Amino acid sequence: MDVEFEDLTYRIEQKSLYRKCPAKTILKSVSGRFRAGELSAILGPSGAGKSSLLNVISGYVSNEGIEGKLKVNGQSRDEKLFRKMSCYIMQEDLLQPLLTLQEVMLFAAELKLPSDTPKKDKLKLIHEIQSMLGLSECRHTRTESLSGGQKKRLSIAVELINNPPVLFLDEPTSGLDNVSTTSCLKLLRNLAHQGRTIVCTIHQPSATLFSFFDNVYVLAVGQCIYQGATEQLVPFLSSVGLKCPTHYNPADYVIELTEDEENIAILSSATNNGKHTRFKSITQVPGTDQISNGNIPTRNLDMEVMSHNLVLSYMGRKGEGKGCVNMSVSCWYQFLTLYQRMTLQLLRNKIGLKIQFYHHLMCGLAVGIVFMGKSNDGTQFFNHMKFCMGVILFHTYTQCMVQVLLFPTEVKLLKKEYFNQWYGLRPYFLALQLSKAPFLIFFSLIFLVLVYFMSGLPVEWERFTLFCTVGILVCFTAEGMGLFIGSIFI
Incomplete structure (x- = not known):
């Protein structure tokens, strides 16, 4: 399910008790597309608008101050239906500390799956997700005793119970060590390669971590300065006269370029603020890797997402969408x-x-x-x-x-x-x-x-x-x- 936006502008009101302040523009008429089957990153320096863009396209913020078009597979999206077909995983792992991992997932299954689903089917699904995410060994451990990486994987696991085709993550690697960060990004890439659309914000990844992303969307002062495949970033910079030094991390280099307003203007003009992309064509769903501590291929599990035509049929429906991905209970x-x-x-x-x-x-x-x-x-x-x-x-x-x-x-x-x-x-x-x-x-x-x-x-x-x-x-x-x-x- 492709998530698209055109000429997206986001302003927030600056409140003051003493005088009227003008609205602050966070996003400045940016455009872009995040495609199904790919892990996409929103990259940029602090204050570039990364989290704001993620919040806007996920629907986490109200429509006040938002201008532009939000689409799904080229069609205007229904916000209520889109929320049922997507999930937002916050930077902070918000879990019930006194419940075990198994209990957290079981309560999530009771709330997210239809109430007439047999208990044994819910448990089977939970065990499959735990195996896929490498959480089986700690299923009876209270969440307050889990490591940072395990908490992050649990935050992802509870949202995978109803198998949403779109996942948004805010700084998923924040606070994790190198091993946990690598494991987390491998997991996200594997999930994306099953057909999901996964978008996350990230702040200055290493060259190794940067290579895990299929596509990258780079922001600077609310403008898009690059959108496309990660391996096309260096050739793109060279094409506009900004050659990345050999053996230099492209992610670090593109962020350093944003310190100069002239560079921002050149790059924003070259990408037409996100309308010009450098995507690579998708001929087949990429293969998957092993999770570092799970050793179970994610493709072998029955966790397939909805087909393109089924997504379109859901987005075209009116009403409450009872048959949507996030099945409701009474x-x-x-x-x-x-x-x-x-x-x-x-x-x-x-x-x-x-x-x-x-x-x-x-x-x-x-x-x-x-x-x-x-x-x-x-x-x-x-x-x-x-x-x-x-x-x-x-x-x-x-x-x-x-x-x-x-x-x-x-x-x-x-x-x-x-x-x-x-x-x-x-x-x-x-x-x-x-x-x-x-x-x-x-x-x-x-x-x-x-x-x-x-x-x-x-x-x-x-x-x-x-x-x-x-x-x-x-x-x-x-x-x-x-x-x-x-x-x-x-």
């Missing part, structure tokens, strides 16, 4: 799966559970000692008021601050999975609240029971029930307030 099934995943993570967070238990226990004892036997004395009105305010403030501060600190990190994972069409927002937030509810109620009751009886309140079932109910409702309200405040800092 909201109820999404909720059950997410609830199970979140509950499992909470139960395994033993340190967090212990901290909450002792926090509520010690605070309950402290408040109970301060108001020991004073809450049943009708002459102590101000003590009653201070007692009630203290209980409310404790619950409000505790539950609110926990969400303020934790929710921004949770949202990063939510944004990635929601954008890649794993689930909807309603089942996610419903599962989030209900999975935390039993723990919230249990810890709140520890505090409420202690302060109620230590303060000397009447031992009456109705009053005790009302006291605990109000306290728990305050907890839920404070938790919602914390989610709201935490979302501001995202």
